[in-house]
Amino acid sequence: MPSPALQQLSATTWAWMNDRPGWGYSNSGVVASDGQGLLIDTQFTLDLTRDLLRAVAATLPGTEISTVVNSHANGDHTWGNQLLTDAEIITSELSARHACKEMGPAQLSALCAMSGQSTTATYAAECFGHFNFSGVTVTGPTQTFAGRLEVKVGQTLVELLDLGPGHSPGDVAVHIPEDGIVFAGDALFSGAHMVVWSASLSACIAVCERLLATGAETFVPGHGPLMGRADVEMVKGRLIAVTESARQLAEADVPLMEAARRIMAEHAGSWAHPERLFTQTTAAYAEAGAPGVPAGTLAMVEGMAELACR
Ligand SMILES: [Zn+2]
Known part of the structure; x- marks a missing residue:
């Protein structure tokens, strides 16, 4: 099967x-029923989103996307x-509240353009430098909710679950x-380590339980x-294992970057992006009450860059 591609699940x-x-x-x-469609998440660039919308139009002719949910x-x-400005764009209150702290396309492009000048910029360029963000105007939700929201798509009931903080400061399933x-x-x-932007690894574990x-x-x-x-x-089990390793390292006063290195050596396995274990270690250190733990998007990217480059 080519990638990306639409795969029918039901x-x-x-x-x-x-x-x-x-x-x-x-x-x-x-999700499509009776000519109505609900889209879950758009893509990183306008071109990638157009590819998605073209595939939806070809596979589901006559379906109008009236709702977008941002996870x-x-x-x-x-x-x-x-x-998709004609559609209702829905996300959780928490997600909407923290959206202003996200790095925008201009900032991300500027960071990538500084490749070679710092470890962080070089890492960002390797990860994101090949995406074309031109024309992107960050467009927020038109509707927010807390807790749980039911949406009817034609005959099909769709339940939106406000998961609270976990991967991001506010996730929706x-x-x-x-x-x-x-x-x-x-x-x-799937097949890659989780990035934790919320500073809470225990929340990521609780979210796995909620999904199950x-x-x-x-x-x-x-x-x-x-x-x-x-x-x-398995994801939940590996997050619990990292939490336990980090707790022991924090109790032994091992400095954060050294702890992240040891955790990467122990827990990287075969999944992609083991440097993301920096964000998991940081979250576990913060929750263990370790002093001086950095926070925020740029600090997480800096830590991952340092771990990836050694
Ligand atoms: Zn993502």
Whole structure:
């Protein structure tokens, strides 16, 4: 199957699956019934979003996308929103509140353009330098919710779950109960380590439990291949293992970067982006009450860059 491609998961649900493990290549989804469509997440650039919308139009002719759900505010899930201005764009209150702290396309491009001048800029350019953000106007939600929201798409009931902080400061999952399918956004990564922007690893673990509690059998992660319940259990188990290692290192007063290096050596395995373990270590250190733990997007990117470059 070419990638990205629309993969049918049920009579009403399709996933736009991207099999590239690199940063920024995200999965999206569509629920379609009786000519109505709900899109889960747009893509990182306008061109990538147009590819998605063309595939939806070809596969589901006559379907009008009247609702977009953003799983969180990161650009690789929202920077195509402006191509769907006729639709209601929904996310959680928490996600909307923290969107202003995101790095915008101009900032990210400027950082990539400084490649070679700092470890962070070189790392950013390697991760994001090949994306073309021209024309992107960051477009926020038109509707927010807290807790749980039901949306009817034609005959199909879709449940939006406000997961609270975890991967990002506010994540949303889209549950299609009749099909046992959950679109998890970046609350789940498949085949790659999780980035933690929220500074809480325990929240990421609790979110895995919440996703499993839906009873769903199929999980569409924000990045990487489809997952089943055992895969979600594995992600949860590995987050718990990192938490335990980090707690021991924090108690032994091991400095943060050294702790992240040891955790990467122990927990990298075969998943992509082991440098993201810096963000997990940082979150666990913050929760263990270690002093002087850095916070914020740029500090996380700096730490990952340092870990990736050695
Ligand atoms: Zn993402």
